[in-house]
Amino acid sequence: MKDMRPAGRFLHLYRMGGLTPAIASMFDAQNAQQMAFIRSIMKEQRKHSLYDIPLDTVELVVFDLETTGFSPYNGDEIISFGAVAVQGGSVLEEQKYYSLANPKRTIPSNIVELTGITNEMAEAAPELIQALSGFLEFVQRKILIAHGTGHDKHFLNSALWKTSRIQLQHRLIDTIMIAKWLNPKLPSYDLDYLLDMYEVPVTVRHHALEDAVMTAKLWSKFMAEIKARDVLTLGDLYSHLSK
Template sequence: MKHVTGATPLSMLNAVALDTETTGLDPKKARIVQIGAVRISNGKVTPSDCMEKLVDPGEPIPAQSTAFHGITNAMVRLARPFPEVWRDTQDFIGARLVVGYAIGFDLAVLERECVRSGQRWVRPRTLCIRLLAQLANPSLPDYSLDIIAAWLDVSIVGRHTALGDAEATAEIFIALVPKLEAVGIRTVGEAERATLRQTGQGTNSDAARKAGWAAPVIDGGEIELQRTFSQFDPYAYQHRVGDMMSKPPVVVDGSLPLRDLVTLMTDRRISSVFIHPQA
């Protein structure tokens, strides 16, 4: 599947709606206990095309968090750790854009989990339905998931479960598309630019940043640049040749037959040599 571009119409978008449940609301400390996601294909939600995974957070789940999402310590005792579940999640997302509600929180927690467990973090391209709803209808009394869903006549089944909220997010996004088109936002790029203008002006965005949330949307070109560089192993660019080669360096005559050169390198367990025509 091709990567999403700024010219991709929102009505034809291939995306993944994603939600996490955590041990708390501080992204600097919260651990993930559940990840849920559902795919949006060509602008349509397929509820059966989904994933939901419990995650072992490696620490007790506070009682107040269990009261919120219903996930207990017993439920995650046999769950897999974050690195394993995250690999499955990345495979599920693939090259798709990620849609979320207040996605800046999820991104911050996911990035911190990756850093904590030594996983490489590559930020996906994202859109936030909370911010898109503000663009589509600036007069709503507030922008909770429940209020937005009620405005768009979207039912939420399984509230405060990762998959239930992800499915609601997907359905809300689909319902938002014609509302956004009515205010001149038709493509991914237009949605990103409008959101960036909005987050640059809002006090809510300032509060989210101070709370440690990630930016809900960043420029699509920057995302593609990060994606490109993430495909390269940076090790060789962070070290000098002398740091990586055996010492002293092995210098061979340029006339040495290739077969003998391979034998030499194999015997000495080295990956490179210097070749000198008169060694």
């Protein structure tokens, strides 16, 4: 007799028809479709190599997340995604993505004050899987750039595992690492200091989309210095950053 408890039913459907029907048996149809999409993006990303593409033409997405705290493994959650497309050193400001995400928990008062995202806004926001799916649909297979990628990578991996049992496969470029390579003796590498140093106008800080756009403009400034050092491909850049 077949085991038709949830785990047994999932395994039976997986053996009979593959992952997507099995997922659909455990979740509603919309979430199952989004989960399958997220997994397909990660699978395709593993096949994709961009190392030889000139930095002048490479397609990138600069992104930022706002979160309820600093530890996704201790209950903190993403509350907003912001992203903007970049090609080479050109910021494509007409190509943007922004979404709030419902963290399913109370946002601490200091985070509400910092980000302007209230608990009422979060409660009305899309579910995490919907916001994450929209973000990855915008990103596709492009290189990801963020300021301080460790924080954002941990939260993305936590969200991907929670929603789709998969980890991030996209390549990441950290603007802090670039700043340290270009300017090894600066007293600070936080975003505010670098925006001021490179004369990037500050709009709204701690707003995922605005921070992403400002970081993209900082990347654009970096690109002029990177090319001046005869670093012309993504592979060249990674090689320098790994030293």
